[in-house]
Structures are given as structure tokens and as C-alpha cells.
Amino acid sequence: GESVGLHLPTLSVQEGDNxxxxxxxxxxxxxxxxxxxxxxxxxxxxxxxxxxxxxKRQGQRVTVLLNxxxxxxxxxxxxxxxxxxxxYFCAENLTxxxxxxxxxxxxxxxxxxx
Amino acid sequence: xxxxxxxxRYLIKTxxxxxxxxxxxxxxxxxxxxYQQTPGQGxxxxxEYFSETQRNKGNFPGRFSGRQFSNSRSEMxxxxxxxxxxxxxxxxxxxxxxxxxxxxxxxxxxGTRLTVL
Numbered sequence: 001g002e003s004v005g006l007h008l009p010t011l012s013v014q015e016g017d018n019x020x021x022x023x024x025x026x027x028x029x030x031x032x033x034x035x036x037x038x039x040x041x042x043x044x045x046x047x048x049x050x051x052x053x054x055x056k057r058q059g060q061r062v063t064v065l066l067n068x069x070x071x072x073x074x075x076x077x078x079x080x081x082x083x084x085x086x087x088y089f090c091a092e093n094l095t096x097x098x099x100x101x102x103x104x105x106x107x108x109x110x111x112x113x114x
Numbered sequence: 115x116x117x118x119x120x121x122x123r124y125l126i127k128t129x130x131x132x133x134x135x136x137x138x139x140x141x142x143x144x145x146x147x148x149y150q151q152t153p154g155q156g157x158x159x160x161x162e163y164f165s166e167t168q169r170n171k172g173n174f175p176g177r178f179s180g181r182q183f184s185n186s187r188s189e190m191x192x193x194x195x196x197x198x199x200x201x202x203x204x205x206x207x208x209x210x211x212x213x214x215x216x217x218x219x220x221x222x223x224x225g226t227r228l229t230v231l
Contacts, residue, residue: 044222046220049219095217100170101147102149106156
């Protein structure tokens, strides 16, 4: 797939355990932060987002934490399942002049062990 | 509701050639953004189009260009292909209005895998 040769941080967890994926961002002006999941052969799929004026947001089995002091974002996945195996990207949303763009982090490959 | 579609899914070209990739956004979406994904550089923003106008542009050479049609479909073109242009090119669509918030969720297509030989 497209990830061959990609030097990503990796995380391996046992099925049923919780996973925490971390991300550092760079731009203090970012107004939203988004986590995407990308499976082999597919485009990024939205998981959850968080506005810059929030510290925590929860979804179904996922929680995103934002620490603006140290420009750090994390994604927690509860009770991981085999289908959670993928590459996870954080992205910061920059808005200006009526337009927006996403700046993506490097990505983390999550592997779920049976 | 149909998702974002991209054609072709796979493409092989040789150095010096040019290529045109197509993206059809989700019905009703007026903004289309393009991203390049490579093993070395990750996901990088190319440009965004809204109502047939380029609103935002990333740091790519002029060989990379795009356009958007009145039905919101978009094409991107890469001229004088180089080996380093081999990548997965992703298109994302959103409503693009930025009327009520500064963020509109972007929905990605499956991408076009371009290989330059």
C-alpha cells in the first residue's frame, strides 16, 4: 500500500486494551484539531475533532485531549479492536482569508495484536 | 449520499509527461482541496478551490495547478513530471462556506496513486 517505506512511529497494543496516540502541533493560531484514520488503500477518514477553546472531547470509544500550553494533542481509543489497525494522523486547521487548510502530522501506525 | 470520487485510481507516467487528475465532491459541497501524500513528506496541502476560484495554495511549484468547474468538480494538473511527483493525490470536499464557524469538516476521497517512471 501507500505506506510502504513510510517511517512512522508505531504503536502495538493487545486487542481489548486502550491505546493512546500522541501528536505535537506547531501553530498557535490553529482553531480546530482533527484526528483522521487511514486504512491501506483508502483516504483519511474523520474520527473526531476538537475546537481550540476546549481541553477534552469524547466520542464513541475515542477521546481527544488538547494541551495548548505544550501544543500537544492525544487520541485515546478504548477497548481496541482489530478494525482499529490503521495509520492515525492529527491535523491542525488553519483558517484565513475565508479559506481553510489542514496541516497534518507525521502519523502513527497502530497495530492491534490478537 | 455518494462520497468523494477520484479518477483514475491508479496512473503510471514517465518523466516529462503531464497528468490530469479528477475529483468529484460530495453533492452540495462547494469546496475542494487537494493534498499530496508521500512516504517522505507525509500529507501536504496543495490548494483549495471554492466556487471556481483558488482560495488557498500550498508551497508547491507552478507545475502543479488546478481548476474547479461550475458543478464543483475539480481537476489538478501536474506538468513536466518528475520522479519525486510519485505520490498518492487526495481530494477532500467540504461545504466551504465558513459562514457559521471557522471549520468545515473535510471528507476525503480514496486518492489517485501516481507513479512516475
